[in-house]
Amino acid sequence: MLLAAALPRTRRVAVARVALRRRETLAALRVRDRTIVLQPLLWPDRIRRPDIPFLHEDVEPHHGELHHAVRLVQGLAPEESPYTDDHRAALEAVVRAKPAGGDVERPPNANRPKASPGC
Known part of the structure; x- marks a missing residue:
């Protein structure tokens, strides 16, 4: 309840990295109707x-509790975001390399899909 009261007063949301359906994504912890909700940013x-x-x-x-919680939330907030979208950065690198005539290489740890027996 304390965090749910402190986040709106600081006008901030918390950001977390979560794994959903075998894929990592960013999510926001927001307060909605006095409840902390984990909201995946892509959906x-x-x-x-x-x-x-x-x-x-x-x-x-x-x-006093609320005052300390607000100060804690403000103190935990970084100056700039430590989160990066590695999937998007790799995709943008491929998109930039292709028209420039650069080589587009498959990462060494990427698994190729197996062909179905009927093909």
Whole structure:
């Protein structure tokens, strides 16, 4: 409850790297209807309205606790983002190399799909 109250006051969201369906992606931790929601950044349409029975209870955090939580969130925020989209960077490198006549090489650890028996 404390983090859910501190994030909106700092006007920030938390960013996390998560693995979903065998692929790594970035996600945002946002506060929505007083609930912390993990939102994958590539699929924002998958957020549902939370159906939690105690969601609308009036619980106010103590002023001192909230003050410390806000300071903690502000202190943890980096000056610039440490997250990079490695997949996009590799794809952009291929796109830039192809028209320039450069060689486009398959990474050594990339597995080729197996041909089906009927082909």
